[in-house]
Amino acid sequence: MKNPILWLVYTLVPSSKSILLLAATVIIIPISSCNQNDEILEQGLLTGTITIGPLCPVEMFPPDPNCQPTEAVYKAWPIGVWTVDEKSKLGILEPNLDGTYTFELPEGNYFVDLEIQHIFGTTLPETIKIEPNETVFLDIVIDTGIR
Numbered sequence: 001m002k003n004p005i006l007w008l009v010y011t012l013v014p015s016s017k018s019i020l021l022l023a024a025t026v027i028i029i030p031i032s033s034c035n036q037n038d039e040i041l042e043q044g045l046l047t048g049t050i051t052i053g054p055l056c057p058v059e060m061f062p063p064d065p066n067c068q069p070t071e072a073v074y075k076a077w078p079i080g081v082w083t084v085d086e087k088s089k090l091g092i093l094e095p096n097l098d099g100t101y102t103f104e105l106p107e108g109n110y111f112v113d114l115e116i117q118h119i120f121g122t123t124l125p126e127t128i129k130i131e132p133n134e135t136v137f138l139d140i141v142i143d144t145g146i147r
Contacts, residue, residue: 041106042132048139049099052077054146069099077114077142084109084127093140105130112138120145 052074053059056067079093081103090110095101113125121143128136 041108043104043106044130044132045135046081046093046103046105046110046112046128046130046138047135048101048137050074050077050079050093050095050101050140050142051099052142053144055144057146069097071097074099078116079124079140080113080115081105082111082113084111086111107132112140114142118145 052069054067055069055073056064059067074095081090081093082088083090090105091103092115093101093103093112107130109127109129111125111127114122121141123139123141126138126140128138130136
């Protein structure tokens with residue numbers, strides 16, 4: 001081809017056959033990746049309050065603001081959610097500063113426990129069952145051992 005502009009156009013612009021093949025591929029790939037055996041599990045909620053304490057040797061009323069849990073305190077006591085066989089971790093409960101948390105899960109059975117075990121008291125481990133469109137309440141108490 002003697003005209004460089006025509007050569008560039010023919011090189012950069014795909015033929016109509018190429019465009020049809022590309023369009024067919026784009027349409028067929030998503031359809032072929034669907035598996036009719038795939039089951040869409042409905043979601044449920046795990047919610048509750050995490051209480052960690054004491055954080056100071058002497059508890060006072062009203063509570064000393066310096067002895068209330070902070071984001072760092074909650075991160076120091078991570079609570080994980082696993083499949084019931086404990087092989088797959090689904091996440092960590094991340095409470096608000098008031099200790100409340102909400103964790104969305106597909107229907108099924110799950111295991112909730114501290115990621116780092118300690119010798120003081122706790123209400124964990126716990127096995128829970130999530131039902132579709134239902135809420136499971138699990139309040140968690142962790143004794144830090146501070147006296």
